[in-house]
């Protein structure tokens with residue numbers, strides 16, 4: 001043992017004069033969360049993969065589709081497949097990595113109000129959707145021009161601006177489903193599996209239930225968010241369809257997300 | 271300053287932290303000592319708002335941690351150096367923290383230099399860091415916001431002796447500049463080397479506290495003689511407490527001087543006479559660790575490896 005430590009320590013120095021730091025603005029948190037989404041290999045590769053698959057899908061339409069299918073809608077549908085299945089994973093990982101990689105220990109000590117951190121993640125997720133989906137659609141547009149030139153036809157722009165905007169909204173909604181599952185499950189593999197169950201298995205189950213059970217048939221569209229979301233690809237959704245989207249969204253998005261946020265705020269981070 | 275008042279945390283039937291109260295003073299390094307499972311980490315998690323207390327409270331600089339507007343600028347926290355995204359580089363981890371706190375990125379380079387992580391090391395992914403490097407990175411994160419208070423959970427784990435010395439100097443300087451340091455350890459010698467004040471915790475309860483000098487100073491003397499029985503009788507007759515140690519020595523609460531005089535008067539030849547410094551603290555700590563001794567030895571070995 002060191003004898004030096006047995007001598008009494010001198011009186012503490014006067015603490016440096018300090019001013020209370022300013023609160024952390026929410027916009028800064030959004031910026032940080034955006035950065036965290038793409039500063040790891042997994043984040044960057046997800047983004048690169050989405051873009052690469054969009055190019056592959058576009059090339060496939062040009063190569064294999066007959067001339068009458070060389071339309072913007074074909075290309076938009078094709079580029080939407082990789083984006084639709086991978087963007088929700090971006091949203092999931094943005095949330096779950098705080099637990100699966102245990103970075104939450106730092107994030108939630110630097111920002112103890114967990115609702116603010118998750119709120120910033122939510123905004124960052126929506127921003128990614130709002131930026132990435134139009135980029136995908138731009139790739140589709142280029143494909144449409146190229147395909148038309150190759151086939152020697154005039155490019156067909158058969159999609160209205162309203163549908164495009166609704167398309168973006170549809171992608172943001174599936175990202176929010178991923179986000180919600182992330183908040184509820186807080187484990188990366190678990191939430192990804194849950195997302196695929198939700199998007200690939202659940203629609204079939206609900207459709208089968210509707211086919212065999214009279215009582216369910218009437219409410220099917222009110223409780224199946226996947227199905228209800230397809231109105232966003234329609235030119236003229238009815239008021240009832242919007243209402244179905246709202247009600248099923250309440251069931252699958254709003255209530256689970258509120259529950260998840262409440263649980264996260266009460267849970268122990270370790 | 272950190273003030274912990276009657277802090278209690280229960281997990282079902284288990285009371286992990288049991289009415290713990292203490293103060294960590296500015297200008298001093300306070301060591302939080304206890305065997306594995308004593309409740310150190312739980313108490314520290316409660317202090318920084320990661321775990322909700324069942325009862326009691328902790329305040330830092332007079333406020334609850336969760337009420338601090340930008341906690342990183344006032345309190346540096348390192349709870350688990352391994353809790354980092356394995357795919358980020360050390361520099362990126364510091365950059366994220368700096369951006370969150372609203373600091374310029376030049377601060378990142380300063381901190382990397384401060385904890386002696388080289389540029390090449392900083393651009394490596396944390397996956398490839400040794401525990402010692404992770405601890406340094408964690409310390410860098412804690413110091414980033416130029417805080418007034420440091421809360422460090424087992425920061426010396428995984429550091430080599432030179433690293434422990436470095437940490438001691440760093441924390442000493444921090445405290446000498448008026449900062450408050452609370453650090454935990456399950457190793458007595460680590461705390462002895464670094465702390466000014468010690469809070470000893472076992473099974474969630476504080477079992478001893480005081481300055482290191484108070485706790486190490488001992489009213490106990492170890493003495494050996496050719497005729498141990500005569501010596502013990504003489505000491506007991508003079509009203510001192512006497513115990514025989516298994517190795518044939520006498521442990522007594524008399525000072526060495528008093529023992530020497532008694533022995534001279536009784537014409538007993540002594541073969542050994544010394545104050546047994548720190549014996550009390552060490553003994554108490556050994557008792558506390560008795561159940562978990564095997565476990566802590568293992569961690570000791572891991573730490574040394």
Ligand SMILES: Nc1ncnc2c1ncn2[C@@H]1O[C@H](COP(=O)(O)OP(=O)(O)O)[C@@H](O)[C@H]1O
Nearest residue numbers: 281284286304305306307308309310311312313
């Ligand atoms: N989330 C939890 N649920 C149940 N028991 C826990 C939990 N966290 C810690 N404990 C228990 O609380 C006690 C104190 O643990 P901890 O604070 O990690 O001790 P230390 O850091 O001193 O080694 C241990 O018995 C541990 O098993």
Ligand SMILES: [Mg+2]
Nearest residue numbers: 310311312423
């Ligand atoms: Mg611990």
